[in-house]
Amino acid sequence: MTVGGLRGVLAGAAGAFSSNARNPNLRRAQLSFLGAWTAEWAFTVGLGIVAYRDGGAAAVGLVGLLRMVPSAVLAPLLSPLADRGRRERVLIVVSVLRAVATGSVAVVVGIGGPSTVVYALAVLSTIAATLYRPAHSALLPSLCRSGYELAGANVVRGLLDAAATLVGPLLATLLLRFYDVTVVFAVAAGASLWAAALLVRLKYDAPPRPAAPTNEGLLRSAVEGLGVVSRSRDLALVIGLAAAQSFTRGALTVLTVVVAIQLLGTGEPGVGLLTAAIGAGAVLGSLGASLLVSTKRLGAWFAVGVALWGVPVSLIGLAPQWVLALLLLACVGVGNSLIDLSGFTLLARLAADEVLARVFGALESVVALSIGVGAIIASTMVEWFGIRPALVAVGLVCPVLAVLSWRRLRRMDDSIGVLDHDIDLLHSVHMLSVLPLPAIEQLARGLEPVVVPAGRTVFSQGEIGDRYFVIESGAAEVVGDGQVVATLGPGDGFGEIALLRRTRRTATVLAREELRLAAVRSDRFLPAVLGYTPSAREAGTVVENLLDRFTPRDEHERPPG
Known part of the structure; x- marks a missing residue:
């Protein structure tokens, strides 16, 4: 890598953090995530200890399963709530x-309930x-204006997730040394x-979303969301690999307890x-992942994670061995950071905001x-085969699936690269540059390429307007009542007046050279x-400026509408 390239990478990493610090809405949302996940990890450590005291490794695995099954059933049923209102x-x-x-758990444990x-x-x-997490993940794109900023937000959230993974258990460890598990829950x-x-x-303008039908229940909305995933091979693959990673995470909730107490x-x-x-590894990994915020290989890094x-x-x-x-x-934590950057960004880029x-x-x-499932299978394997065989078998699941998914993930990278090119083109138009990422992506996904040879007309004055145009290459002349009024x-971009004012085209646009x-x-x-x-508001200002620019000087001149 050249010195200039290294500086660019470092600047991108710094930008990932500074954009979150400068944006008060992102800052509040990210700190809220830190608090929520610090609580979750401290709670997990405390609950694991309570379960182990009750019945050993089998109890830890069973409690892990009992915690997760209701969540697995209710998460898709409740998530439509975050698509219907302010997240x-x-x-x-x-x-x-x-x-x-959690406070009630502290009381029950404290009184020996x-x-x-x-x-x-x-x-x-x-x-x-x-x-x-679904509501928070769906909120972040609405607070961002580009794929780069969203990737930066996911890097920062990954760092905070890592910090919570470190701080939560360490806090629990410290409290357990001086107090008891009741204080951990409190x-x-x-x-x-x-x-x-x-x-x-938190104050921001939410991007537009279609209103849910008044007769549509949560179950129907949830089924629609599941249908979106099932119809998209890319979404299904990312979620499937996340399932493999989560299986290992669940197994580790049991294995870390057993390894610490029995094996080590x-x-x-x-x-x-x-x-x-x-x-700790996730914190270091998040700092490293910040160097990848501008990467075009999110799918590849997801596989590595x-x-x-x-x-x-x-x-x-x-x-x-203890130190090893x-x-x-810690290396597992590095993988977690790569997944936070790439996995969540991929899903946010692949799915429409209204179902995100x-x-x-x-x-x-x-x-x-x-x-x-990972927790219960790990506890069963420990009981049947022993700790060390269980560790080896569980650890093989993720790398095997990552290798099998490599080609498909790389194709995702290529498709998102094309989408980013179109977004950059739309962002070059001042009126569209203020749109948040979900809205600008909606436009980018609907772009149609049009080639107009030199000397041909894009549209003529008086025609009914049905499209807005942005010039990718070439030059055009705007002709109003026979006079060239703009180049x-x-x-x-051009063509907005007829659409926004619902009028006929107010001028003719000619290709001075081939237009793409x-x-x-x-x-x-x-x-x-x-x-x-x-x-x-910006669109209204643009239209008024165009009308004011041309009409006062010559009532026959018209803007490029």
Whole structure:
């Protein structure tokens, strides 16, 4: 890599963090995620210890499954709520519910109440947590204006996720040394309340989404979301690989407990340290992933991240040593960071905004079920075959599937590269540059290539307008009542007046040299531009400026409409 190339990569990494820091809405959303996931990891450590005290590894696996099955069922059923209204409100409600459930666990454990009540409250908290990530993942694109900014937001969220994976277990370990598990649950409840409070002051203009039919229930909406995933091979592949990674994650909730207490003999605090090692690796991995924010190979890095969730686990089974186990689990954390950057960005780019929360809800459902299945299978394998064979077998799942999926993931990279080219073209038009990423992608997906030879007419004055045009290459003349009133070049758009004012074309546009145009039909153009307040305001200003520019000087001249 040249010095200039290295500087560009470093600048892109810095931009990933600075764009989140400068954007107050992104900043609040990201810090809320940090609070929510710190609570989740601290809660997971505390619950694992309670379950192990009750019944050993089998109890840990069973509790993991019981937590995840209801979440797997309810996540796709509840996720349509985040597609119908403002997504941050869903996040606030979810965080408050988690705080109440986790705080109640602290009370029950503190008074020596029945474990069944603890596990029931854990299921309720997990159901709420399962809805948090889909709503948050669907919210982020609405706070971004480009694929680069979205990738940066996912890098930052991945870093915060990693920090939570590190801080949550370490916090639990520290509290367990000086207090008991009751305090761990109480602190987790406080972190959930903080996550809710951060979102109360979130202010942004949500991009337009079609209203749900009044007679459409949550079940029907959920089925629609699942249908979107089933009809897209790309979405299904990404979610399938996420399921494999989550299976390993679920297995690790059992294996880290068993490895720490039985295989390595480090006791209960060792559970927190092994889990924290994943977080430490994820923090370092997130910093490294920030160097990839401008990459055009999200699919390839996603495959690498999935593979890293398995290979180190197998190696622990082959060489069970304390320091080596910490280092290998740190590599798992690096893989997690790559998945946060690439996997979530891929899904957000592949699915339409109006169903995005439901797609992420389907992901969360699969993830929750896979975690539960991974936990119960890992505990069964430990009982039947022993700890080390279980580690080796579980660790082989992800790398094998990553290798088999490599070609398809690379084809995804190529298709997103084409989409980014079209988005950059649309962003060159000032009126469209204010659109958030979901809206600009909607326009980009509807672009139609048009080639007009030199000397030919794009459209004539007085015609009915049905498309908006952006010049990719070439030059054009705008002729109003026989006079040339403007010349246009690459990056210029025209045709908006007839669409926005619902009038006939106010001028003729001729190709002075061969024109390569990107055209978007009015049924896509109008909802995207007029449905979003900043772009609607900008469009009105553009039209008025064009009319003021030409009409006062010569009433016969017309703008390029």
